[in-house]
Amino acid sequence: xxxxxxxxxxxxxxxxxxxxxxxxxxxxxxxxxxxxxxxxxxxxxxxxxxxxxxxxxxxxxxxxxxx
Numbered sequence: 749x750x751x752x753x754x755x756x757x758x759x760x761x762x763x764x765x766x767x768x769x770x771x772x773x774x775x776x777x778x779x780x781x782x783x784x785x786x787x788x789x790x791x792x793x794x795x796x797x798x799x800x801x802x803x804x805x806x807x808x809x810x811x812x813x814x815x
């Protein structure tokens with residue numbers, strides 16, 4: 749189990765948090781942590797995403813008028 753010190757809302761202070769045995773196979777990188785002081789659970793949501801590329805808008809076709 750790994751130890752991390754985080755602020756616990758229930759204990760109202762910094763407490764060590766442990767990652768419980770993970771059934772999902774995350775191992776030490778499990779996003780679920782448990783406060784060793786009171787047992788409150790937290791979920792650390794860390795993810796990355798790619799921002800969409802901005803594309804230039806195509807110009808509308810020019811309207812031609814008959815002479």
